[in-house]
Amino acid sequence: xxxxxxxxxxxxxxxxxxxxxxxxxxxxxxxxxxxxxxxxxxxxxxxxxxxxxxxxxxxxxxxxxxxxxxxxxxxxxxxxxxxxxxxxxxxxxxxxxxxxxxxxxxxxx
Amino acid sequence: xxxxxxxxxxxxxxxxxxxxxxxxxxxxxxxxxxxxxxxxxxxxxxxxxxxxxxxxxxxxxxxxxxxxxxxxxxxxxxxxxxxxxxxxxxxxxxxxxxxxxxxxxxxxxxxxxxxxxxxxxxxxxxxxxxxxxxxxxxxxxxxxxxxxxxxxxxxxxxxxxxxxxxxxxxxxxxxxxxxxxxxxxxxxxxxxxxxxxxxxxxxxxxx
Numbered sequence: 624x625x626x627x628x629x630x631x632x633x634x635x636x637x638x639x640x641x642x643x644x645x646x647x648x649x650x651x652x653x654x655x656x657x658x659x660x661x662x663x664x665x666x667x668x669x670x671x672x673x674x675x676x677x678x679x680x681x682x683x684x685x686x687x688x689x690x691x692x693x694x695x696x697x698x699x700x701x702x703x704x705x706x707x708x709x710x711x712x713x714x715x716x717x718x719x720x721x722x723x724x725x726x727x728x729x730x731x732x
Numbered sequence: 733x734x735x736x737x738x739x740x741x742x743x744x745x746x747x748x749x750x751x752x753x754x755x756x757x758x759x760x761x762x763x764x765x766x767x768x769x770x771x772x773x774x775x776x777x778x779x780x781x782x783x784x785x786x787x788x789x790x791x792x793x794x795x796x797x798x799x800x801x802x803x804x805x806x807x808x809x810x811x812x813x814x815x816x817x818x819x820x821x822x823x824x825x826x827x828x829x830x831x832x833x834x835x836x837x838x839x840x841x842x843x844x845x846x847x848x849x850x851x852x853x854x855x856x857x858x859x860x861x862x863x864x865x866x867x868x869x870x871x872x873x874x875x876x877x878x879x880x881x882x883x884x885x886x887x888x889x890x891x892x893x894x895x896x897x898x899x900x901x902x903x904x905x906x907x908x909x910x911x912x913x914x915x916x917x918x919x920x921x922x923x924x925x926x927x928x929x930x931x932x933x934x935x936x937x938x939x
Contacts, residue, residue: 629769642759654739654742655742655746657739657806658739658742658743658746659746659805659806659807659808659809660806660809661806662803662804662805662806663803663804663805664803665802665803665804665927666802666803666804666805667803667805669749669802669803669924670746670749702848703804
């Protein structure tokens with residue numbers, strides 16, 4: 624117990640990291656959506672090399688957190704899923720980058 | 733840890749993957765070829781018409797060939813603006829030079845800089861085409877454009893000493909870029925089979 628507290632004192636910001644983003648697959652999704660205005664499901668799947676099911680599950684979690692906006696529409700009578708980061712998502716990703724950089728800077732060489 | 737989130741690298745990768753279909757190369761090649769062929773008939777201005785047709789075909793081909801295979805992406809606004817600024821900038825520069833040349837010629841005699849440009853027209857055209865490729869490479873983040881820039885420069889510098897008509901070089905340059913674009917397109921189509929059914933849809937996986 625004491626050792627856990629000591630660890631928290633040494634690196635207090637680790638516990639503050641956004642766990643929704645910190646998961647590697649979701650981090651990859653967030654990073655890809657951060658550099659574009661929007662992308663569709665297929666494009667994101669090809670870029671991240673995830674299976675449709677896996678990508679879908681992670682997108683649902685990001686949508687629940689309010690980080691990703693999922694818009695379903697029809698283009699030439701075919702269903703199309705457009706994905707984009709919300710303002711909350713962009714801000715959260717920027718904050719996450721700041722936090723992770725801060726932690727990395729504090730670590731010894 | 734932070735190396736894991738190299739956004740510039742991700743952005744570059746996204747751009748590269750979206751332009752790996754060779755369609756931009758084919759569109760550019762067709763425009764260069766059109767200029768070259770029209771020069772034979774003394775109708776180089778028709779190349780401008782083909783440029784408009786070529787870009788429309790590019791957009792249509794992107795929708796038909798690329799989107800069903802790798803999906804659709806809308807690039808960030810600042811990047812799109814940079815592309816538009818680049819295209820408008822290059823066109824404005826050429827237009828401005830044309831207007832200045834016309835005005836000075838009308839004003840009395842041909843100015844010295846224009847005489848120099850006419851005398852060394854192969855070098856001037858080579859540098860202009862090369863600079864346009866470099867600008868496109870920088871804006872679209874496509875490294876092979878620098879290769880085309882080098883190729884164009886080498887061809888037109890050689891043309892300065894070889895005295896073949898200008899359209900020879902335009903047609904040769906267009907053909908080489910077209911071959912490169914077609915090879916990329918074939919490879920892209922083989923590597924990325926089209927998805928069946930919906931475009932970029934989550935389908936039943938989300939249930």
